[in-house]
Amino acid sequence: MMKLMLMLLMYPPLLLVPTNWFFFCLLLMLLFFIYFNSFWFFDYYSSVSYSFGGDILSMCMLFLSIWIVFLMLISSYNIYISSNNNLEFLLINLTLLVSLILSFCTMNLFMFYLFFESSLIPTLFLIFGWGYQPERLSAGFYLLFYTLFASLPLLLGIFYLDNISLTLFYFLISFNCNIYLYFMMILAFLVKMPMIFIHFWLPSAHVEAPVSGSMILAGVLLKLGGYGLMRVFSFMYEYSLKINYLFICMSLYGSILVGLLCLYQVDIKLMIAYSSVAHMGLVLCGIFSLNYWGLCGALILMIGHGLCSSGLFCLANLIYERSHSRSFMINKGLINLMPSLSFFWFVLSANNMSSPPSLNLLGEVMLINSILSWNFLSMGFLGVSAFLSCCYSIYLYSYTQHGYLFGGNNLFKINSVREYILILLHVLPLNIVIMKSDTLILWL
Template sequence: MLKFIFFTLFLIPLSYFNNWWLVQVGMMLLMFMFYFSFISFYYYCNLSYFIGCDVVSYLLILLSIFICSLMIMASESVYRYMYYSELFMFFIILLFLFLFFSFSSNSLFLFYIFFESSLIPTLFLIFGWGYQPERLQAGMYFLFYTLFSSLPMLVCIIYFYSFFGSLTFSLWLYFDYYYFIFYLCMIFSFLVKIPMFIIHVWLPSAHVEAPVSGSMILAGVLLKLGGYGLFRVFSLLIMSGLMYNFIWISISMLGGIFISLFCVRQSDIKSLIAYSSVIHMGLVLGGIMTFNYWGIFGAMILMVAHGLCSSGLFCLANIVYERLGSRSLYIIKGLINFMPSMSLWWFMLSSYNMAAPPSLNLMGEVMLFNSLVSWNLFNTFIFLFVSFFSAVYTLYMYSYSQHGMIYSGSFSFSVGYLREYMLLFFHWFPLNLIIFFVNMLFI
């Protein structure tokens, strides 16, 4: 594990020598190194220096490296205009390091430290490279929601350590309280991070004000920190979870319907994609909370699929924003006339966002459907509504942006750069590829 850490640390000086693309190639190389290093899928493989990696960690670290390298590719305008590009690159590498440590920590306290640390580079990305002055308010929402929700968890971790004497995941024995307060404090931070309906307010504002790199890492990886935290913490809270999980499943599933309806009346395209993230992560939350095999693996697969698909949609929104200077669906109409070749990618990623075959999203949603329906039959109707409205708002986004009369104030025609097509291909291709290798995860 240390070889990956040192490799990443040595990328930091490269960013200050203005070797923008060399850093990106380095991140891609790191991804291949990591991919081929973990050929064994036992519970903790390559254990060293309080850093361990199991299947969930492996997938999410791989996703983190991939998304961080694509963030660099998507943010070419920062490099082109020399807008503090060295500092920008430094924050991306720092954020990746914190994510790497979070997903591979072997101790609950270390996980908490790095979980909170990942907030800092993201906040600087929003503050420093966001688009509007409202980014300050969005950053404050993001900061205080995350901090206030995680402080009770810190108290619980300290209490747990005083009671049990160890915070190492693999050394936990049977420990369970029926106290609702302990259970709530331990999981509330992750519910905010996922985010669950009602406490999701910070996410759309953070997405809308963040630069494309901030939106990509938020949708692609940072939301998955919440799911990963629940994976780890629920080994402590099984009995409490069986008693109280129905609350969060009910809120998530019903919230999915409300937010789906809210998506249909969005005029800001980034806001629409952000709200769709809340819906998909609500399904992930429901799957984890059911405590069954289908739910856990369905949640894991949908987390990876959503990370790639949602990140790709934010890239598309940014490609349009760079040319037309607007995110409003009233202005970015008729894109099939404006950027004909980009419409294919809009269609591909939109169809995968609503879980069309043969995407990884479909596999995740089918597994979650099995899980949630076996937990309670009433979820059938809710899931049908969520799936239907998922198609409705995605088709609304696609048809409203691609069809119609082109806005007269825009250029007559534009083509994409090769870099942009590669960027979208790298988001789309793994969604088709991973589904053929998903049997490796079922151990």
């Protein structure tokens, strides 16, 4: 952990190096492998200092954060080529990475809240500074006010906990929970996930964000909500068992509703964003079921979905850079123009509907078992949700790759090696990490 912090402190001066983009990518990769090599704690919580440390849940989220930020830089190479404030872009990415690392590695609830909120600022700068359209301002304000209004009750709840429990460490908090405190503690995380009916900030934020903003939103920031819920439920376990059925029912209903919404989208990014809401609904069901398989399945699906949806946003951006449109009506028949990239579209679309051997499959199998053990009557909802997931994934692939070629798309530039490597670095971990899934299952 200390090695990680020392390496991060060395990064800001490197922004002044002329070829800073390549240095930054290389050092992020180096950071990932050095930290992965020192991943020494498998069955206990390792403390680095009084407030910082990590268990497998923290470390999985941490690895995902470093990996996604590294891929963000590769995908945003056009910012470097066009000199579109590339130093500021690197600095914002570094700030975002630091806030994510600190939020995942703290053991103190208030510190987690502080870094949880601080990750919002670089995300807003990404949307405001490098977004595509003037509507990015309203999308950014949506994100800001949804998060802030939901986070204020959490802050008050944390102060109240500190007053009655005299500690804010996850594993030492003890108090008698009530309905008001329960909602205060979970509302911010439900908005961040997001849960159905409070998800309206997400599609607009995804559509207006640059590709890097969409990647970090789908890849890591949504998972902050799931991580926070897991930490909060560790000390609200008994009370949660009485009331969690409300949220499970709502999420099951919401995943069907959002699945239907996906089927009549005409915007590629909007459809991928809505599919994220559907998958996060399943993750929420697993977390709220509060059983072993549910929590492990939620962690696995969060990692799998982070890689899969980030890869889909990259593919959507590759099309957008060429056709300057995200519409299904214009981006048709792309298998004729980019046949080699069509394979990656197929793999990621299949992974999005939880095909083997992806992490999504393992996560969904565990979550379905978990929800069925909670109540067998939920089988109908889960079946329809899984069917709709297949429908919109097939729709996404078939509509973009097949059909008549739009006449204006004859000026496509050829794909670069960078783009193939970028997609490959999403696909490989997504389909290979399942071979080492015992680490993800044995963390509780």
